[in-house]
Amino acid sequence: MASRAARRDALRATAAERGFDAVLVTNLLNVRYLTGFTGSNGALLVRVDRADLFGTDGRYTTQAATQVPDVEVVVDRATVAALAREAVRRGAGRLAYESHDLTVDGLHGLQRVLTDAAAGGTVPELASVRRAVEAQRAIKDDGEIEALRRACAVADQALAELAAEGALRPGRTELQVGRELDARMLALGAEAPSFETIVATGVNSAIPHHRPDATVLREGDFLKIDFGATVDGYHSDMTRTLVLGHAADWQREIYELVAAAQAAGRAALAVGADVVAVDSAARDAIIEAGHGDHFPHGLGHGVGLEIHEAPGIGQLGAGTLAAGMAVTVEPGVYLPDHGGVRIEDTLIVTDDAPELLTLTSKELLVL
Numbered sequence: 001m002a003s004r005a006a007r008r009d010a011l012r013a014t015a016a017e018r019g020f021d022a023v024l025v026t027n028l029l030n031v032r033y034l035t036g037f038t039g040s041n042g043a044l045l046v047r048v049d050r051a052d053l054f055g056t057d058g059r060y061t062t063q064a065a066t067q068v069p070d071v072e073v074v075v076d077r078a079t080v081a082a083l084a085r086e087a088v089r090r091g092a093g094r095l096a097y098e099s100h101d102l103t104v105d106g107l108h109g110l111q112r113v114l115t116d117a118a119a120g121g122t123v124p125e126l127a128s129v130r131r132a133v134e135a136q137r138a139i140k141d142d143g144e145i146e147a148l149r150r151a152c153a154v155a156d157q158a159l160a161e162l163a164a165e166g167a168l169r170p171g172r173t174e175l176q177v178g179r180e181l182d183a184r185m186l187a188l189g190a191e192a193p194s195f196e197t198i199v200a201t202g203v204n205s206a207i208p209h210h211r212p213d214a215t216v217l218r219e220g221d222f223l224k225i226d227f228g229a230t231v232d233g234y235h236s237d238m239t240r241t242l243v244l245g246h247a248a249d250w251q252r253e254i255y256e257l258v259a260a261a262q263a264a265g266r267a268a269l270a271v272g273a274d275v276v277a278v279d280s281a282a283r284d285a286i287i288e289a290g291h292g293d294h295f296p297h298g299l300g301h302g303v304g305l306e307i308h309e310a311p312g313i314g315q316l317g318a319g320t321l322a323a324g325m326a327v328t329v330e331p332g333v334y335l336p337d338h339g340g341v342r343i344e345d346t347l348i349v350t351d352d353a354p355e356l357l358t359l360t361s362k363e364l365l366v367l
Contacts, residue, residue: 003141003143004033004034004035004036004070005070007033007034007136008034008035008044008046008052010136011023011025011034011046011132011133011136012046012047012048012050014129014132015046015048015096015129016048018096018127018129019094020048020094020095020096020127020129021047021048021087021091021092021093021094021095021124022045022046022047022048022087022090022092022094022095022096023045023046023095023096023097023129023132024043024044024045024080024083024084024087024095024096024097024098024110025043025044025045025046025098025133026043026080026097026098026101026102026106027098027100027101027133028040028042029305029306030044030098030101030133030134030137031043031044032233032305033133033136033137033305034046034133035054035067035068035071036067036068037054037056037060037063037064037067037068038063038067038233039056039059039060039063039064041056041057041059041060041077041079042054042055042056042060042064042079043055043056043079043080043083044071044083045083045086045087047087047090047092051072051090052071052072053071053072053073053074053083053086054068054071054072054073054074055073055074055075055076055079055080055082055083056073056074056075056079057075057076057077057079058075058077061073061075074086080106080110081109081110081113084110084113084114084117085113085117087114087124088114088117088118088123088124089117092124093122093124093125094124094125094127095114095124095125095126095127096126096127096128096129096132097110097126097127097128097129098128098129098130098131098133099128099129099130100130100131107126110126111126114126131310134309134310135310137304137305137309137310138302138304138309138310138311138322138325139322139323139324139325140304140324140325140326140348141324144234144304144326145324145326145348147231147232147233147234148234148235148236148303148304148326148346148348148357149357150189150231150232151190151194151228151229151230151231151232151234151235151236152228152229152236152238152346152357152358152359153359154185154188154189154190154229154231154236155185155190155227155228155229155236155238155358156238156358156359156360157188158181158184158185158188158227158229159181159225159227159238159240159360160360161184162177162180162181162184163365163367167180168217168223168242168244168367169217169244169367170216170217170218170219170244170245171216171217172216172217173212173213173214173215173216173217174199174200174201174204174212174213174214174215174217175199175212175213175214177199177212177217177223177225178197178198178199178212178227181197181199181225181227182197182227185227185229188229189231190229190230190231191230191231191232191233192230193227193228193229193230194227194228194229194230194235194236194237194307195227195228195235195237195307196211197212197225197226197227198210198211198212198224198225198226198227198239199212199223199224199225200212200222200223200224200225200340201215201216201217201218201221201222201223201224201244202215202217202218202221202222202339203336203337203338203339205221205222205223205224205241205334205339205340205341206334206335206336206337206338206339206340207334207340208296208297208332208334208340208342209226210224217244218244219244219245219246220243220244220245220246220248221243221244221339222241222242222243222251222339222340222341223241223242223243223244224239224240224241224340224341224342225239225240225241225242226238226239226342226344227239228307228346233305234304234305235303235304235305235306235307236303236346236357236358237303237307237328237330237344237346237358238344238345238346238358238360239330239332239342239343239344240343240344240360240362240365241255241258241340241341241342241343242364242365242366242367243255243364243365243366243367244366244367245366245367246366247364247366250338251339251341252364254291254333254335254339254340254341255341255364256364257285257286257289257291257333258286258331258332258333258341258342258343259343259362259364260285261282261283261285261286261331262282262329262330262331262343262344262345262362264281264282264284264285265278265279265281265282265299265300265329265331266329266345266347266354266356267281268281268282269321269327269329269347269349269354270321270349270354271321271322271323271349271350271351272320272321272322273320273321274319274320275311275312275313275314275317275318275319275320275321276314276315276317276318278299278300278313278321279298279299279300279313279314279315279317280315282299282329282331283295283299283315283331286331286333291333294333294334294335294340295331295332295333295334296334297314297332298312298313298314298315298316298317299313299314299329299330299331300313300314300327300328300329300330300344301313301327301328302325302326302327303326303327303328303346304326311325311327313327313328313329321349322349323349323350323351324348324349324350325348325349326346326347326348326349326357327346327347327349328344328345328346328347329344329345329347330342330343330344330345331343343362344358345357345358345362346358
């Protein structure tokens, strides 16, 4: 609770610096980050004068009392409108909103509510706070990092158990493996998979985000598995690529290239490192090997309450890394009609070496 109050204070300071009287937070994950609320209808009004308001509807009054005991609650089905009216009533002259979350129709509706609530008086000026809360979320506190550790541990253990039990074998389908991996993560304490688990074998492994289907696993094929577990709302993300049966020379060559690029990307994770330079540290090795066109995506991304969040690590990224950022490093080489390799870890940027959270071996596994 104390950390959430501190998060609201940080947003309050941002609002004051930008000349806002209040910030209307409507993105549900941002609301969760700032309050702890996990329901499906909630919004938050963070006021520079510290008298914050949390809005929800009657379905969640009991839940709000438990999860958000330190913020005054406004109960109204039209949650955003109710908080907007309170902003006017409490004298907000400049009201910031999350422009990346509010639709055009939603913004027009908010303007109408403010005009009606002002009743002929001064209507608050609306301005975008942009992604101020997401910028805060990019740097994780100790509690968030511990949740990420546990999410990664669940994923590690689930894959290890399936491999030990012989579940990753020729004759099974991608769908069977994916569903069993999801079920195992749930049995180990995950709230849900972090995203739709990717299981791609044979030529499908050359498709970066292949959706598992009825394709049968065959001896001699790559098997690429990209998956994660959600624990306390925080997501892990890991990819491992293995070979079923005997590994051909070309498979070992591609795998070793991606492994070397991934190691270079991990080594480049440092406080103050430019995200484009981190991407280049891994990408240059792949380009030099003649496979630049076979690595079509960015090197990595932030991970936390969302599976993809700030910072983006890629050729089009911007900014530098900071201590406490949770990021992935996931280069890949994908050869159409042959197969592909991706190796991905989740790590925490620290003042020293990055902390590796996904501990499954990255040695080429031949089952």
